Amino acid sequence: MTYSIALVPGDGIGPDVVHQAVEVLDAVGDRFGHTFNYVELLAGGCAIDATGEPLPADTLEAAKSCDAVLLGAVGGPKWETLPGHLRPERALLGLRAGLGVYANLRPARLLPQLKEACPIKEDVLTASHPEGKATFDLLIVRELTGGLYFGERGRSSDGESAFDTETYSKTEIERVLRAGYRAAAVRRKKLCVVDKANVLESSRLWREVAARVAPEYPDIETTYMYVDNCAMQLVRAPGQFDVIVTSNLFGDILSDEASVLTGSIGMLPSASLGDPDTSNVKNGKPVTMGLYEPIHGSAPDIAGQDVANPLATILSAALLLRYSFGLEKEAQAIEKAVELTLDRGYRTKDIASKGAGLTKEKIVGTVAMGKAVLEALEAVSV
Template identity: 65%
Template sequence: MNYRIGIVRGDGIGPEVVGAALGVLEAVGARFGHAFAKEELLAGGCAIDASGEPLPEETVARAKACDAVLLGAVGGPKWDTLPSHLRPEKALLGLRSALRVYANLRPAVLLAPLREACPLKDEIVGSGFDILIVRELTGGIYFGKSGRTEDGQAAFDTEFYTRKEIERILRVGYEAARKRRLRLCLVDKANILESSRLWREVNARISAEYPDVETSAMYVDNCAMQLVRAPGQFDVIVTSNMFGDILSDEASMLTGSIGMLPSASIGEPGAPGKPTMGLYEPIHGSAPDIAGKDIANPLGTILSVAMMLRYSFNLNKEAEAVEQAVARVLEAGWRTADIALHKVESTTRIVGTKEMGRLVAKEVQRSRI
């Protein structure tokens, strides 16, 4: 099969981790007989430097013509003093909106080889955890009305959701729960926020359509505490844009490093036999302090490629091959610095970004799936 993928390398460590992930993607193509055409796109700080804006119209048009988009990271202190509408982060929000990807899927799984990197005690972690955070991505406070008063002495950001936005993200969560362990937790702040009370109201109706899924609700502050106290209690968490942004970063540290976590942002399913548009990226930032040093962890980006294979192209076998390759590399003791700092054993071998990507690609080529 032939697929066209938009490549946004971005800023900081983005080009490095994307480069490693593309090597793995090439290995998938060679092993399973697929062709992946790559469309290089500019977005973020590098686009500001080149064109004066974080998301050029040309980038949007070319991205829409692709089957999926892979993104590294955007932003950095170089552009921090720019006005808000010219900040690199606007590229992310613009791409998500333009591509109509409203559901962000962020898995947080504690892999057995990284147990020593988890900061929680053994009695808390138990046999491990496997959480899927489903974050609404194109609504809420990040897209609501914002501004400052005329005298500049006050500022505001508005949390705004429609029933339609809430309903469609809840359905993504419930469908995911049906493929997992049949548990869904709605996370909100319904004791304070009117928008959260609307989430609960819509969920009461939608949950009735999924009687096989055990449904619960939890305030966001309690959820933040429960993720540390007993992460194994969660299966699927569905929440708003801002809450999902924060909670998924917290969950990432329970897995050993924010560099380990992939994400998939998907929209409406494609026609039968056609790809589903998705934006795939690791959840970490651009980390400009380590850019160019070949020490960034590319596994979050590599696992984002696995999610792209699964959710956009329906290549489940290929996605599994990538995931298993990552697991085998970790089981063999290979680590980037961020997942080796907690406890370095005699069997641990620390490698850089490029070598980690090469090791995973090699394992993909050996796959017997």
């Protein structure tokens, strides 16, 4: 089967880590009999330099014509003085809106190989885990195309004040809630709606919609929590959470907090999903458009130095295979290869000295870590 993937390497370390993910995808294609055709596109700061705008129209159109999009990172200090509508980050917002990807899935799992990197004490982890284990495995489902990031904004005529508006419709809330329930159905069947309903009218609408949708999923436990309490509970007892569904702004903040608990933001992938495209059917299933990216930034200070951790991008490629193409065995092969690579003691600098029994020879750069995953991929079975 042949699939088309838009590659948006972006800025900073983006090209470094995307290249390693493509190497892994090609190896998976060879092993399982798939062909991945790539279309490389400009977006972010590099697009500003080349075209004067962060998201050229032809980039968006080309991305929409592909089956899925794999992105590295955008942004950097070079473009920080530009006006808001010309900042590299506008490329992300434009891609999300243009591709119709409204549900951002951000898993945060403490891998046993990196347990020492978690800043939470082992007894605290154990106390909150349903099986008494010193770990956690949660998924944050963030609404991605509404809320504060897409609301009306501006400044007063005298420049002395500014405003950003949080706006949500019932449709926007319902569809991301259903994405959360679908995820919870194949996990531990627990879903927590996180909001600020004691203060914000938009959050009260979230609760109203959730109260209407929840009875349709009687086998899933639905709870509610204020965002400030959730921020505290993630540190105090992360094992209590299974799936968290929340707004654009709250999801952005909470997922970055959760990433610190896993040991490094360089380990966390993400998937931004839209609705299945019934006009694009492969392997008997409609392809779901998705935008896949590591949740870390562009880290321009280490770009091109062969030190960036590519694992979050490689794991994002696994999510791409799972959610857009329905290739579960292939996705599991990548995830098992990453875990085997860590078992073998390989670490990039951001996760160095955060595991037992490491030797100096196991601290590797971007390219060597990618090669280690390729070697592990040959050894894993699914």
